[in-house]
Amino acid sequence: MSDEVALWQETQARVGGLVRAVEQEDPAALRRPVPACPDWSGRDLLAHMVGLGADVLAGDEPDDHNPSWTQAQVDARAGRDGAALVDEWDDLAPRLADWMRAHGTRPLGDVVIHEQDLRGALGRPGGRDSGGFAAIRDRMTGRLATRWAEHGGGRTLGLVADDDGWTWCSADVDPSGADVVLRASGFDLGRAVVARRTATQLRGWVVCGELGDGVQAFAVLGPLPEQPLPE
Missing domain, CATH: 1.20.120 (Four Helix Bundle (Hemerythrin (Met), subunit A))
Incomplete structure (x- = not known):
């Protein structure tokens, strides 16, 4: 703490x-x-x-x-x-x-x-690699897991960062072997788990399986944005 x-x-x-x-x-x-x-x-x-x-x-x-x-x-x-x-x-x-x-x-x-x-x-990027950002990315996956259990249709979800090595899975399996796998930058995935990425963006990161209705699992803090955000 x-x-x-x-x-x-x-x-x-x-x-x-x-x-x-x-x-x-x-x-x-x-x-x-x-x-x-x-x-x-x-x-x-x-x-x-x-x-x-x-x-x-x-x-x-x-x-x-x-x-x-x-x-x-x-x-x-x-x-x-x-x-x-x-x-x-x-x-x-x-x-x-x-x-x-x-x-x-x-x-x-x-x-x-x-x-x-x-x-x-x-228009001032920064703080992307901060310890606070990493901590909240990890914290918010708990909410994502709860919502995925409701919207994921019994499938496993894996998130894989293609730059900083961060991974997460909704079950105790290798994230890259989950039923549905999203791959993007660690920053984008961190923003995704706080409802700051569009459904289209999320679907575009899928490298295995299909999100389907599971995309709604990412609306952890309210509706997903309709247009991509600058950060």
Whole structure:
């Protein structure tokens, strides 16, 4: 758990530094819409990231992270620029780290997933090889396994990264020998297991078997995007 707290701290600092740098170079950049979260701008997404930490510390965290809860975080911070939001985030970060040491590192998933969403909106790739990204990729396969059991028709599913050596299987067998095998970059597979890749993209990575209705197993955090995302 201490390792994952450190990963949260690294990711938060990296996102905060990105926001400060981008806002100095192009103040309008954070007003761009976020393709992965189309109802929000980059500033709105950042407000949610900050607000989630504040709400967790306040004991206000519903199990389902429902849209009303997340939108309230954005609305409460309307009018603040990126620097002000990062200032608030930096202030709560030590307390949130202590909270995670005592209660678990659920907030790591939010900051890691949304780092890439924000980078996609800003056109600033980065963080792809981070420990946080790898940790959340592994964590989210648990949800994928549950959904695959519902949608996979009794078949096994294997994911094989063609660049960083990462593999996963829904059963205790060699992933490359599963009934359905997807092969892509480790980054793309990591984004796929958090519902950030289209059904067409997923089907295009199949090297064995057919996804069929099993493609819905990847909708672990909501519907799959209709168009490819920039990150």
